[in-house]
Amino acid sequence: MGMTITEKIMAKSSGKKRVEPGESIWLNVDVLMTHDVCGPPTIEIWKREFGDKAKIWDKDKLVIFPDHYIFTKNPQANRNVNILREFASEYNVPNYYDVGTDRYKGVCHIALAEEGYNLPGTVLFGTDSHTCTSGAFGMFSTGVGNTDAAFILGTGKIWEKVPESLKFIFEGNMPEYLTAKDLILMILGDITTDGGTYKALEFDGEAIFSMQMDERMTLTNMAIEAGAMNGIIKADEITEKYVRERTDKPYEIFESDPDAKYRETYRYQVNKIEPLVAKPHSPDNRDTVRNVAGRKLTKCYIGSCTGGKLTDFYNAAKIIFGNEVKVPTFVVPGSTYVARQLEVETINGITLKEIFEKAGCVVAQSSCAACLGGPVDTVGRATDGEVVISTTNRNFPGRMGSKKSEVYLASPLTVAASAITGFITDPREFL
Template sequence: MAMTMTEKILARASGKAAVRPGENVWANVDTLMTHDVCGPGTIGIFKREFGAAAKVWDRDKVVIIPDHYIFTADDKCHRNVAILRQFAREQDLPHYYDVGTPRYKGVCHIALAQEGHCRPGEVLFGTDSHTCTAGAFNQFATGIGNTDAAFILGTGKLLVKVPPTMRFVFEGEFPPYLMAKDVILHLIGEIGVDGGTYKAMEFAGEAIERLEMEERMTLCNMVIEGGGKNGIIEADERTFAYVRARTGKSFEAVAPDADAKHVFYKRWDARTIEPTVARPHSPDKRATARSLADVAITRAYIGSCTGGKLTDFASAARVLRGRKVAVQTFLVPATTEIARGIGTETLEGKTLLSIFEEAGCTVSLDASCAACLGGPADTFGRINGPEVCISTTNRNFPGRMGAKEGQIYLASPYTVAASAVRGRITDPREFLA
């Protein structure tokens, strides 16, 4: 029976020769990830249901990455990290990345990849909706709640409904001013915020093959904003090079069968996609950047699992080099590895950090989720009033970055940087031509 990549991974994980969309299967879990916002609740349920002395099903398969509320004075946030630390100690977990130590990483979805936990053909569940990011590595990866996560901690299994697959194909090559963020915002605008609900979203075509891993991650990261259960991309030499550099574990990638069935199929000429923006307050409120040229902004933000990777900062630097920002522009790297990269990566002889500082940006090198989801009142870059912010993050729901009065426009790092320079929404082609 012909299968998609998602079907093949779930068939293998459930010990079946084949699975069909709509079928419920018990999948064996390769990796369970949790963080400081959902980990304490997950641990609480695990202990309540399995007993205070219970051990996790496989300590090598549990990954705990505190990342949300780290650089804050809030006592409960510190208490929550202490709960994770205590649990990691009790369970002797090898993959705990503690705050305040050299092991601290920052944003879980990026750290998972950088630390070798994203491996082709495997099953990853995480207590965070952007767990789907790992689909870039040919992994079945999706978000779950605390209760399901606690069930996995005790049993190593989860009941999953096999999703039907939507296939998005991009022929040719994306233009140089376009980023994966533009592509996914374009797609979400097309299918709507619930167009992918219960479905796998598969990306293919020459233009996707040409994308580097961080850009593929951006694409898969935001499938949840289209309602998608998981995003997935076929593994290739670029995938294998990234993964092999970061783990010695063996893995087996899956490729789609040529005659696999899809519930949605569409091809694009990659050259036709334009710099794209999502207007407040929904990721599917699509507009081209150039159509919003009369929208004045009061701040810009570059960060998060979606738009805080090294590629994102290097792209912003191309626009910001030798220019000044017109509005307050907050930059925060997703992980400590990226924070180091900002200080060492150069563009025409200057480090990214010096380019940003000379442009007048407000840079924090404390890697975390920061203001992408608002967070405690003292969070770096948080919106605390009626700001109009253009951001590389993933959601522009009311109050998402803090105050309900805020308005958030989502865009690529190129578009955010160009807009920061002009003080209004700006098509980056004005700077990248």
């Protein structure tokens, strides 16, 4: 019996020839990533448990991106960034990307890709559930809590149960009105928020391999919304080109064997999928945009690790171009690189940033911002009674700041179309 790509990477990382789903193994971690919300408690646990012997297992493999609560006056949030800063200085952590300096990058999952930490065949753990995003690079990546991260910080190892795999094959060419966000909302509607629990989601098919990395990352990013351990896409020439433009570190490409075993295989024809939303209050509460069109909105939001990449803004700008938004619309670049590119990339000679600003959008600084609500002074945060449509990843009660608000999740195309009408709107009306 053959192995899946996830099983092959886990076997290599645990020093075994083969592994079986359900087997508990110890993995050697290639990169540990943390941020300002979970980094400080991780460091505290590491100091408490290892005491005087506390030693970072490999400084080059620790990456710290402050990104969650950055532009806030909240004193405890600022204290957390200070804890990271002092830790990085005391232990000479080379890969610390401090706020308020040229090194500040923005949202960790996007920055991991941009800074060349995502390498095919490697194993990455992070103190954030969306760490699964990196799986777009043909690697194993998953989220853990502070205790597990503290264990990795001291030992470089962690136990994990080998997941069963589910395969999702998308056939055909992506129509202009469809994005990776619609595809993952399709999957979530089919398998629900626990359909992937303790499983690997493997994406395949010509529609996937025609996508650039930004779009592939949207798919793997929301694997956690199905409860999955990881999402994964085999590395190809597009992956290798992206990686080689950023790093010369070694990597190894794995692919699933033809006779690898899947718990289930799902097939989709992309030209049969319509623009989709997840209605309040769950990412699996799928419906077509057509069915909810006309719902009056109070706010639109384009940002986060899911929907704040350059391709997301390019897609939104295509529709917003030459129009004015009818409701407050927030444009929050996922990284400082994306923010800079908004001033470089153009449509008909006009930069994306100008397109958004002329339309009346608020263009904010890069961070996780209102995707997860955050401190009360967070830009774009939802308040009581609001109806929001957003390119982000979760719409559980209160996720964007108020449990008395309603959040619809959708693609950047759908959010842009909705911003210029003030009602949930099918992007096909503008394409």
